Amino acid sequence: MPIYAYRCPECDDNFDITKPMALSDSEECCDCGAVMNRDYREERPNAGSIDYAVPKVCESLGITPSQIKDHQRDHPDIRVRGDGALLFDNTKQEDDYYNKRGMYKKPQRQRKYRIRS
Numbered sequence: 001m002p003i004y005a006y007r008c009p010e011c012d013d014n015f016d017i018t019k020p021m022a023l024s025d026s027e028e029c030c031d032c033g034a035v036m037n038r039d040y041r042e043e044r045p046n047a048g049s050i051d052y053a054v055p056k057v058c059e060s061l062g063i064t065p066s067q068i069k070d071h072q073r074d075h076p077d078i079r080v081r082g083d084g085a086l087l088f089d090n091t092k093q094e095d096d097y098y099n100k101r102g103m104y105k106k107p108q109r110q111r112k113y114r115i116r117s
Contacts, residue, residue: 010034055079055087056094062086075100 006015008030015036017028028036062084063071071080078097079087088094098104 005039006030006036007039008032008034008036014039051090052088055089057081057085057087058094059085 001018001020002024003016003018004024006017006028007013008015011030011032011034013030013032015028015030019026030036063080063086064084065082068080068084071078075097077093081087086097088097
């Protein structure tokens with residue numbers, strides 16, 4: 001059976017839970033009673049260093065064409081298309097960009113399933 005890593009959003013405890021793949025999306029609760037989130041970085045610790053097959057285009061964080069030169073000065077490792085869309089080469093570069101800009105990337109919401117017996 002696979003081992004899944006979880007992190008509690010309330011008390012920040014980490015847990016490794018062994019359960020069947022069929023239950024991989026099931027909810028897990030911490031000792032404090034909070035519903036825990038899957039910690040995919042713990043399950044795949046080298047994921048941050050893997051390059052994307054093609055650059056990830058992020059249009060939602062795009063900048064205006066007049067800001068491109070300033071952005072390239074502040075973030076020389078991040079490429080910018082002519083329309084202001086940002087291009088990330090790997091997940092570490094993207095995460096570092098968010099941290100440097102003071103942005104927080106929310107974890108994806110977990111779906112809630114009921115297990116019927």
